[in-house]
Amino acid sequence: HVSSEDCGYDGEVPSEERVYEGRAARDDFMALLDELPPRRREVFLMHRFMGMSYGAIALKLGISVSVVEST
Numbered sequence: 001h002v003s004s005e006d007c008g009y010d011g012e013v014p015s016e017e018r019v020y021e022g023r024a025a026r027d028d029f030m031a032l033l034d035e036l037p038p039r040r041r042e043v044f045l046m047h048r049f050m051g052m053s054y055g056a057i058a059l060k061l062g063i064s065v066s067v068v069e070s071t
Contacts, residue, residue, distance in 0.1 A: 043071045 014022070033041060039061075046052045046060070058065045 040071050043068055 033044075036044065042061070043057055046057045047054070052060070054065050054068045058068045061068070
């Protein structure tokens with residue numbers, strides 16, 4: 001979850017152009033994410049979006065921290 005302050009939302013309705021750009025950026029990001037190998041994608045999402053530490057990821061996946069770090 002990201003607060004409206006963190007994403008720069010100032011209470012105004014975004015323009016159609018800004019909405020389009022946001023959707024295009026999201027689609028580009030999702031396409032790049034889909035290109036990652038499954039394990040790397042999983043580690044990335046756990047770390048960046050779930051806020052998990054490398055140690056917690058290693059424990060959950062049953063791998064070493066060094067493997068998580070190199071992924």
